[in-house]
Amino acid sequence: MEPRKTDPNKLPWLGRKLLWLDNMRNVDRIVYSLYALCAALFLADFFYKKKTYLDLEDVPGFYAIYGFIMCAALVVCARGMRTFLMRDESYYAPNDVEAEEYPEDQLEREEADV
Amino acid sequence: MFDVFPPYLVFFIGALVLPLIPNDARRGLVSLVIPIICAYQIWELPHGLHAQLGFSGWELTLLRVDKLSVIFGLVFSLAAFLSLLYAWHVRDTIQQAAALGYAGSAIGAVFAGDLLTLFIFWEGTAITSVFLIWARRTQGAFATGMRYLVIQVASGVLLLGGVALLYRETGSIEFNAMTLGSAATWAIFLAFGIKCAFPLLHNWLQDAYPAATVTGTVILSSFTTKLAVYALARGFPGTEILIYIGAVMTLFPIFYAVIENDLRRVLAYSLNNQLGFMVVGVGIGTDLALNGTAAHAFAHILYKSLLFMSVGAVLFRTGTAKGSELGGLYKTMPLTMIFCVIGAASISAFPLFSGFVTKSLILSDAAHEGYYIVWGILLFASAGVFHHSGIKIPYFAFFAHDSGKRPKEAPTHMLLAMGITAFLCIAIGVYPDPLYALLPYEVSYVPYTTTHVVTQLQLLFFSALAFTVLMRTGIYPPELKSVNLDTDWTYRKFLPTFIERISTSIANFWMVGGWILQRKLNRIVKRLHSSYGPEGRMASVWPTGAMVLWIAVILGATMVVNFV
Numbered sequence: 033m034e035p036r037k038t039d040p041n042k043l044p045w046l047g048r049k050l051l052w053l054d055n056m057r058n059v060d061r062i063v064y065s066l067y068a069l070c071a072a073l074f075l076a077d078f079f080y081k082k083k084t085y086l087d088l089e090d091v092p093g094f095y096a097i098y099g100f101i102m103c104a105a106l107v108v109c110a111r112g113m114r115t116f117l118m119r120d121e122s123y124y125a126p127n128d129v130e131a132e133e134y135p136e137d138q139l140e141r142e143e144a145d146v
Numbered sequence: 147m148f149d150v151f152p153p154y155l156v157f158f159i160g161a162l163v164l165p166l167i168p169n170d171a172r173r174g175l176v177s178l179v180i181p182i183i184c185a186y187q188i189w190e191l192p193h194g195l196h197a198q199l200g201f202s203g204w205e206l207t208l209l210r211v212d213k214l215s216v217i218f219g220l221v222f223s224l225a226a227f228l229s230l231l232y233a234w235h236v237r238d239t240i241q242q243a244a245a246l247g248y249a250g251s252a253i254g255a256v257f258a259g260d261l262l263t264l265f266i267f268w269e270g271t272a273i274t275s276v277f278l279i280w281a282r283r284t285q286g287a288f289a290t291g292m293r294y295l296v297i298q299v300a301s302g303v304l305l306l307g308g309v310a311l312l313y314r315e316t317g318s319i320e321f322n323a324m325t326l327g328s329a330a331t332w333a334i335f336l337a338f339g340i341k342c343a344f345p346l347l348h349n350w351l352q353d354a355y356p357a358a359t360v361t362g363t364v365i366l367s368s369f370t371t372k373l374a375v376y377a378l379a380r381g382f383p384g385t386e387i388l389i390y391i392g393a394v395m396t397l398f399p400i401f402y403a404v405i406e407n408d409l410r411r412v413l414a415y416s417l418n419n420q421l422g423f424m425v426v427g428v429g430i431g432t433d434l435a436l437n438g439t440a441a442h443a444f445a446h447i448l449y450k451s452l453l454f455m456s457v458g459a460v461l462f463r464t465g466t467a468k469g470s471e472l473g474g475l476y477k478t479m480p481l482t483m484i485f486c487v488i489g490a491a492s493i494s495a496f497p498l499f500s501g502f503v504t505k506s507l508i509l510s511d512a513a514h515e516g517y518y519i520v521w522g523i524l525l526f527a528s529a530g531v532f533h534h535s536g537i538k539i540p541y542f543a544f545f546a547h548d549s550g551k552r553p554k555e556a557p558t559h560m561l562l563a564m565g566i567t568a569f570l571c572i573a574i575g576v577y578p579d580p581l582y583a584l585l586p587y588e589v590s591y592v593p594y595t596t597t598h599v600v601t602q603l604q605l606l607f608f609s610a611l612a613f614t615v616l617m618r619t620g621i622y623p624p625e626l627k628s629v630n631l632d633t634d635w636t637y638r639k640f641l642p643t644f645i646e647r648i649s650t651s652i653a654n655f656w657m658v659g660g661w662i663l664q665r666k667l668n669r670i671v672k673r674l675h676s677s678y679g680p681e682g683r684m685a686s687v688w689p690t691g692a693m694v695l696w697i698a699v700i701l702g703a704t705m706v707v708n709f710v
Contacts (some may be wrong), residue, residue, distance in 0.1 A: 046484075130408065
């Protein structure tokens with residue numbers, strides 16, 4: 033569906049404040065501050081006495097490097113797994129809920145007036 | 147009748163009385179009071195063995211009260227209260243009664259002092275909870291509920307078999323720590339393992355939880371698996387194999403969680419991953435590790451409920467919980483989004499959130515005891531859980547691309563339930579001492595050290611960095627409408643197809659064999675007919691000639707027999 037026009041004045045107060053995120057330049061700002069924060073955290077390792085059990089932990093930025101590499105590997109592996117694990121949504125139908133609609137009478141589907 | 151009234155019986159009384167109360171706010175109110183009464187009674191219980199009764203020659207203990215059972219009893223009552231508040235709008239009597247019966251069974255199992263009582267409540271959780279899945283009332287939900295029930299009951303049957311063998315071995319049915327070795331203990335271990343979703347026995351969880359109703363999933367997420375963790379902590383503390391089972395459990399679900407589209411199923415995978423941490427704690431079995439397991443179970447029940455509640459609220463308002471269909475909801479559901487982020491921060495163990503002060507008990511003890519590889523796996527799993535539960539869930543539901551959906555904010559009672567749960571998640575993280583005081587053993591653990599905070603922040607922010615980089619470069623797999631094959635494929639596709647093939651080939655064999663046989667018989671009949679039928683050669687001499695001939699032959703034979 034196309035992004036639709038929303039009247040900001042009708043949004044809940046918090047939603048209105050968060051519209052700030054709609055601007056891609058602000059998203060870029062968040063990303064740059066994440067980069068800066070990561071750099072600062074990496075450097076923080078040089079400024080305090082680490083209490084460790086393993087020699088590995090003494091490597092400066094060990095947790096940072098480990099977190100980054102493992103997460104990247106996780107996503108790349110998982111993406112690869114899709115090639116042989118992914119099936120169509122109706123693969124198990126009709127004995128599966130994935131391909132059916134959620135019963136409407138159990139929902140309170142309400143659109144916000146915006 | 148009993149020296150002490152078993153508190154969990156309140157739930158069963160409630161479930162029986164509930165249908166008599168008018169089905170409006172009054173019924174909701176009564177169901178909310180029940181967990182409060184139960185929690186208060188648990189709090190007041192004197193430690194020791196109570197409510198013992200003889201039952202056809204068995205000595206049953208309905209209440210074994212110590213710190214381990216009390217902490218699980220309390221958190222189960224709390225979870226019941228929060229999910230019933232979340233389910234305030236539900237007017238379906240079956241769901242209301244099933245929820246109460248389910249919570250009561252789980253608490254009953256926690257306080258069971260012998261294995262027979264445990265078995266009864268063990269099956270109780272299975273039979274009551276399946277109604278929360280069937281309550282969706284679709285063909286898919288019915289079939290899923292059946293699969294769930296078969297597996298859960300199988301776990302119970304295995305438990306009963308193990309108990310019978312154990313009784314023959316030891317002459318006792320008391321539920322105490324066991325050593326793995328005999329067939330009896332293995333059967334009980336496996337029964338616990340099925341409910342705890344051990345690797346390869348896990349798939350009922352990811353199959354069934356997303357199939358339940360909006361509120362049913364929240365209720366389901368709290369009890370069954372944590373009951374199994376409790377049973378393991380009670381029955382098999384310090385069993386080394388659990389460390390490795392737990393490590394594998396933390397590991398493989400995160401891969402599935404990354405590529406899964408249904409956000410409630412993503413949460414089910416991450417639930418499985420979190421159980422792994424607790425199982426590792428049980429396996430290590432030291433005081434600190436068992437404390438870690440109990441504390442983590444407590445915190446986990448809260449943040450997992452919170453995550454299921456927030457995704458449930460989205461489902462309730464939009465009719466879908468699929469990542470591929472959602473996005474941009476933060477504009478109109480900002481409160482739900484914030485509660486979801488709080489749950490995400492808690493499960494990811496951000497400092498000041500509940501996961502931080504509980505998971506680290508297990509992790510640091512794993513390093514302490516020298517399980518370095520396991521420690522490395524747990525660290526990876528911690529980063530991974532942030533990746534898929536901490537970022538993926540809020541990101542694809544509330545941000546990402548704008549789906550064009552503009553649902554109204556969640557109803558007030560849901561917001562209230564989420565608000566209280568979120569408050570508790572932060573409160574435990576900021577001030578863990580009251581939780582630590584509830585733990586089964588004395589704790590002298592300080593979670594907030596400079597090293598711990600900085601290293602944890604490094605791990606988390608660099609995981610976030612990885613997500614951002616992969617997202618911006620387009621490597622991150624997009625959410626696609628799909629299902630992923632897991633071990634359930636074996637009994638949902640492979641075995642049925644296999645059995646069908648075999649049955650078709652046997653049927654074909656019979657058909658061809660029968661056809662050949664019939665042809666042969668037909669031919670014999672035809673030949674007989676042509677010789678002996680009305681038009682046959684024999685028929686032409688049939689009336690007297692043949693008769694005389696045969697009489698002569700028989701006479702001759704008789705004479706030969708007589709005179710020779």
